[in-house]
Amino acid sequence: MIIPSLTLEHSSKTTLPGLREALRALPPMPPALSFADYCALPADQRALYDQARDDFVRLTLRVPTPEQDRSTGILARLIRTNPRRTNSRRGLMISAPLFYGKTELAMLLARSVENDHAKHFPDYADDGHVPVVWVEMTENATGKTLLTQIVRFLAPTAVVARSSNTDALRVEALKLLSVHRTKLLVIDEAHHLRGTEPSSVIKALQNESSATVALVGISLGSGKAFGSGHGMQVTMRCDMVELRKVDVSTKEGMALWTRWVAIFDRNLPLCDHVPGTLTLNAQALHSATHGRLALLAMTIERLVASILDDPNRLDEQVSRDQLFAVLDGLQHTTPLRHRVKLKDLVEAA
Structure with missing residues (x-):
């Protein structure tokens, strides 16, 4: 029996190789075996079989949800209509408390965008297209932090000087998003953003880039980042998908x-x-x-x-x-x- 082995090399979704590996890591269910046949396998084959089963459960076994259908429909519409807007482009917010599967839903959406782009542009990777960019915010992240991550995702060899100001980074990030034909910008852990600068940066990205911004985080609609003040400028431009317990x-x-x-x-x-x-x-x-x-x-x-x-x-x-x-x-x-x-x-x- 041949048991395919899944090799994962890049752990971080905040790099292009890591994200594409995560999007493609969907191992199939291993062939069914009786317990007697399993026990008869050599030890190394049993270990491979167990790893394949564990990979299937962790990476592939999922259930459909109403929020998946709703957010997929919203995102498809936004990606279709945002490039036809001259400004005030709309985004998507995925909001929930801990342990509700926010990032998993965002991954599903990212995979759908990547797969759809591949259907229309089979050689997209060789041509330098990056339909999905994924960044992740940490505690007290700023607008400059966000822009720096976008630049490093799309141009990992670029040197981003500490002295680089927000305006210069914004221009560079917008240029890279355009050159690489990015359709979806996922900002995970968006609740870590604080103050007026991040909301102004996101607003500028929505105004000046045709890429659809998806914000993923804890209680975004009522939290400190986007629930009041300048953050409401972003919230009011987004379609909200809230995950709730059943x-x-x-x-x-x-x-x-x-x-x-x-x-x-x-x-x-x-x-x-x-x-x-x-x-x-x-x-x-x-x-x-x-x-x-x-x-x-x-x-x-x-x-x-x-x-x-x-x-x-x-x-x-x-x-x-x-x-x-x-x-x-x-x-x-x-x-x-x-x-x-x-x-x-x-x-x-």
Whole structure:
């Protein structure tokens, strides 16, 4: 059996090689094996198979969400119409508290833009096109910080002097965005921006570049960066997509949450896996994760890892004990607390 190996060399999405690697890192589900056939593999092949399964869960296994559909439609419209505006171009804001999957959604959007550009320009990379630029803000980042990151993303060998002023950097960033035919500028962790300068810089980018700006961060609409004052100039030019926890008290919410859990359940890359236990415990999973999709995905990832990391396992079936151990551990690595107990979980027959 040939097991493809995924090699990742660039860890940072804030470089062009790193971003393109992240956008393309979608390993397929490995071929299904019985546990007996898995045990019969040589040790090095088992290790490769386990790594391939772990990669699939971490990088590929996802569920569709209403926010994905909405933001994809908004972004497609903005990319189509912004170049036809003479100024006051509109942007997109993706806003949510911690553990709601903001960056994951932004990655999905970036991938869709990159793939669409590749359809129209098959040789785009060789021709120097950079349809997506990704920058990430750190605490108390300034407008100058933002512009510097754009320049370094598009011209990594360029020397940006400490004495460079904001106006000069803005001119250089705008030139590079134009030369490289950038369609989407993602500003991740945008809530770290502070003061009047960043909002003025973003406003200038929207006015002077046809690239659509997507701001991703925590509570952007009501936070310090864009919830008042000069920041409102940016907010009022953006379409807002807010990610919220799923409310299972409604019929629609429960159906959506159960559908997500069932998708994960059906696609677990475990030997002889029989779906059921996860889906039967959809309500408990909602209670443990407070209805947050990113935490549900983290739970699934940790569950699979805990099974694959057990060298003494006799099978790879999901049990309620394994699931509870992961849910209990979740409380120690996230700020969330839950009251789910082992007796609350059920096991598929």
